[in-house]
Amino acid sequence: KAGVTQTPRYLIKTRGQQVTLSCSPISGHRSVSWYQQTPGQGLQFLFEYFSETQRNKGNFPGRFSGRQFSNSRSEMNVSTLELGDSALYLCASRRGRADTQYFGPGTRLTVL
Amino acid sequence: DAKTTQPPSMDCAEGRAANLPCNHSTISGNEYVYWYRQIHSQGPQYIIHGLKNNETNEMASLIITEDRKSSTLILPHATLRDTAVYYCIVRGGSQGNLIFGKGTKLSVKP
Secondary structure, X not given: OOOOEEEOOEEEEOOOOXXXXXXXXXXXXXXXXXXXXXXXXXXXXXXXXXXXXXXXXXXXXXXXXXXXXOOOOEEEEEOOOOHHHOEEEEEEEEOOOOOOOEEOOOEEEEEO | OOOOEOOOEEEXXXXXXEEEEEEOOOOOOOEEEEEEEEOXXXXXXXXXXXXXXXXXXXXXXXXXXXXXXXXXXXXXXXXHHHOEEEEEEEEEOOOXXXXXXXXXXXXXXX
8 A cells, every 4th residue: 555645855945935745645544634843843743634624733823724635635835935944844644533643755845 | 742751862782672761651541652763854654552551563562561651662673774763652542643752862783
């Protein structure tokens, strides 16, 4: 069974731009969560989507948003990029809310 | 904040068992203990989880104390490829997100 896939794997943007990252969950998984990992703050939860509805949200500014499509694929968007948004963005999927989360390889975003 | 405490780093000789401890003294009765590991700049990899009984799979064993206030992840025969940061996470059954602490950096040495 294919794992969680994320595209693109690497991305370079400049301050003020916006970016969209994509995540395809494991087949049959309806929940997708997004995390940000930086050297200073570690792994932090951004938000979770389940059946196209945002179910949980971390403590991030409104510049960070997401959505989930009917096929469970998810996208996250960051608008007006700041240098501090440089990070590894991780997506994780699970079948149901009580199930184990499985992570994708991440998207490395660099903001110049 | 993370509900677990782990040593920041540990060393282990290749071929020996690696025993990684985790304290979770405030764990609730319906909360599970999960272990993930992250090899440099890759996504975290699920290892194992348990509620109160000891668990074993092809990767590792998880030993949870009777009072459930601590646990130990055991890698029976560590290899160089097991060098990674290991995260112990306490999570409720329907909780949406995982709360990661700083984990334990395990270095397996030849």
